[in-house]
Amino acid sequence: MSKGLLFVLSGPSGVGKGTVCSALRTRMPELIYSVSATTRQPRAGEVDGVNYFFKSHEQFQEMILNDRLLEHAEYVGNFYGTPRDFVEDTLNAGNDIFLEIEVQGALKVMEKFPEGVFIFLTPPSFEELEQRLHGRGTETVDTIMNRMTVAADELELMKHYDYSVVNDEIDLACMRIQSIIVAEHCKITK
Ligand SMILES: Nc1ncnc2c1ncn2[C@@H]1O[C@H](COP(=O)(O)OP(=O)(O)OP(=O)(O)O)[C@@H](O)[C@H]1O
Ligand SMILES: Nc1nc2c(ncn2[C@@H]2O[C@H](COP(=O)(O)O)[C@@H](O)[C@H]2O)c(=O)[nH]1
Numbered sequence: 001m002s003k004g005l006l007f008v009l010s011g012p013s014g015v016g017k018g019t020v021c022s023a024l025r026t027r028m029p030e031l032i033y034s035v036s037a038t039t040r041q042p043r044a045g046e047v048d049g050v051n052y053f054f055k056s057h058e059q060f061q062e063m064i065l066n067d068r069l070l071e072h073a074e075y076v077g078n079f080y081g082t083p084r085d086f087v088e089d090t091l092n093a094g095n096d097i098f099l100e101i102e103v104q105g106a107l108k109v110m111e112k113f114p115e116g117v118f119i120f121l122t123p124p125s126f127e128e129l130e131q132r133l134h135g136r137g138t139e140t141v142d143t144i145m146n147r148m149t150v151a152a153d154e155l156e157l158m159k160h161y162d163y164s165v166v167n168d169e170i171d172l173a174c175m176r177i178q179s180i181i182v183a184e185h186c187k188i189t190k
Pocket of ligand 1: 014015016017018020132133136168169170
């Protein structure tokens with residue numbers, strides 16, 4: 001049996017990864033999504049095991065020590081990581097898996113799964129990215145300025161990815177990602 005394909009969606013903070021990913025979940029419910037572990041507190045409506053596996057710092061450290069995470073990264077004061085077994089079991093069973101993670105984590109996955117398909121979500125412009133961060137209303141002006149500086153560095157890393165997708169409109173961005181998934185399945189292995 002051939003293995004499934006690993007898809008990773010990544011990009012700067014505020015570009016719309018979470019938004020596009022939830023729209024994609026509606027359009028492609030058959031796709032299997034990786035549920036990350038995190039030390040951050042659940043937001044209203046988030047369910048343990050569905051949105052994230054919510055862990056204490058001690059539990060998260062234990063996962064790292066026991067090599068249970070494929071990658072992990074610290075992001076604005078919290079830790080996030082991809083549970084290894086679920087990804088490997090899904091791929092070995094011949095199913096695709098979809099990860100939505102930040103850029104440092106994606107680069108680590110690239111080292112372990114160079115055959116993965118890496119998609120970088122880009123904003124239509126820097127100004128629009130800043131507006132989205134302000135519009136979301138979850139960060140202070142200082143944090144937004146920091147994230148914009150980090151975003152400039154992250155855009156430099158786009159060259160390591162396989163695809164760049166502009167998130168101008170949510171529906172269009174989803175359609176582009178769906179096209180990539182279909183195209184990857186039509187690829188001839190050389
Ligand atoms: N195509 C779009 N057009 C306009 N606004 C958008 C679009 N996509 C997302 N947004 C808005 O941009 C803001 C940031 O989106 P989102 O939280 O999904 O970003 P993110 O990349 O997941 O951020 P983070 O990495 O910080 O979690 C949200 O307010 C969202 O509603
Ligand atoms: N490196 C990883 N990054 C992850 C993972 N799961 C989510 N994320 C990214 O964290 C930020 C913040 O997420 P939020 O839910 O607190 O807004 C966002 O960019 C996610 O893509 C992971 O397992 N590893």
